[in-house]
Amino acid sequence: MTRHTENTQENHSLAGDHPSCRFSVAPMLDWTDRHCRYFHRLLSQHALLYTEMVTTGAIIHGKGDFLSFNEEEHPVALQLGGSNPADLAHCAKLAQERGYDEVNLNVGCPSDRVQNGRFGACLMGEADLVALCVSAMREVVDIPVTVKTRIGIDEQDSYQFLVDFVGTVSEKGGCDNFTIHARKAWLSGLSPKENREIPPLDYPRVYQLKQDFPHLTMAINGGVKTLAEIQAHLEHLDGVMVGREAYQNPYLLAEVDQQLFGSERPAIKRREVVEAMYPYIERQLANGSYLGHMTRHMLGLFQNMPGARQWRRHISENAHKPGAGIEVVQQALDKIPAHLDV
Template identity: 60%
Template structure:
């Protein structure tokens, strides 16, 4: 039975075996993104791909230990495989939160060593830890000792002032010696002064070859590449040199991309035949969230990209944007918006009449 979980949530989890320690596939992953990879986005993503490894937003160890633990860790079993990303640097706190990840049924626990924001730097969280590989190694070792889950690290190729190949290899050497076997590498340095988090996702140049060379140097480690990847063609190129790919903004703004993941990368059928089917499959979930008191706008904002590039998609987005925030807005807003987009084959059928 799951500890530290509400009876309602524990009941949801009891329908499946949790914390098996089975290693999830990281061949194709969606990156953890603050305010974006919420449970509502992840539920949509799972209607499009069963095999993509999904990540939560980063949750700090302090929030889990001193805040509303159940709220931060709440998720639906349909989201599996699902990794929890932690932000923190204290080994004892990381170990405690790794145990929570196992108790709540996550598939993996990941340590953030890539976030460049000033707020997290001040708490020794994120990319600033690239300058402290011994501290990262201590935290990773504590997490591994505390859980049966895979423990992974997501990091940059460096930070300003520590951006040499030798610095990167020192980091990987020390963290892998602590037991970490999976490194998710954002192929940019992080500039800790002078650039915003948004600029840090675009301004420092991508150095994919560095990630390729990491795999060559450490063939026994699992190396996942991240940063600026937007198409399956790019994914295939990277997979010639690494073990997996992680997409971020493209998978969020154009979620229908995920519908191709299962057939292209895993040789299995996609769970939804069309965008319409995927959205309709979410209706019971949306109803249950509304019944819990969630505002429709908190759910619907993650649906806006589903009809990206499709005739009627602009009307779909506009209707939701203009109506989801209104008091009492319910599922009918989504249903009406969906009517503004023709279903596949509808135009041909109308033309033949």
């Protein structure tokens, strides 16, 4: 527990006014909820963590608190979905008041539901509107306002189209920080899942964008799976955002602080991560959360290790049972051979 307390204290000192984009975990719908972010923070103190995309409509009109997060998550960014400048400004102000370290506008999600609401990737075709949205948010907050986008949409996939979009949003909107998913998005014909896999990755196009806008902070996203790949991208760009790999193989985050931020603190071991989750899990259970909502994020922790399959199976088969408690996780951890120092 000492370690966890130290983590929390250092997190606050890192949050600052401008959290680093050198390494971040992507906002992923149905994945990067507050339980996931708490878990990821135990693995890396320095990674910038993002919420799932939250629409302005949900925040303004929805029932429930869509802005809640754990203090231990800092630095943490709120990703917003929307296209109404006034609504986005209102939500950005709420985010700052709640303590978020950054607000990010989603200009990359290709789902039909998002298009119907006029936000996400379809906004790449409305650069002036995106600029208005960013400007409106920047006027009411002091925290960074950033944009996550694609390299193109549908037939609008020329390099010049991307240059014009970034140029307009940066010059008219004042945005100086972009994360570029190095695939274009097909707004019709492909599902969101297919849009993450079928359009080819074009890393050199993002590298060229940074060369043409050297004054802008620019991070890359899409298909990144190893620390070596992250290091290679950092030779060309300011930051790297990792999505599915950080979720499916979360222990990737354990050496981020040492490899990317120069931390001399030894990487936390997998067992230590599980044990550090125990108090959190017990608190959340006491508050009415279900065990499975927390443990689903931990399934990949022992990927490629002896006992990993048994770990996953025990949690998957038992965490959703009525009354399931911390003992399910403890029993699952017992499936990992005791002699392994992992």
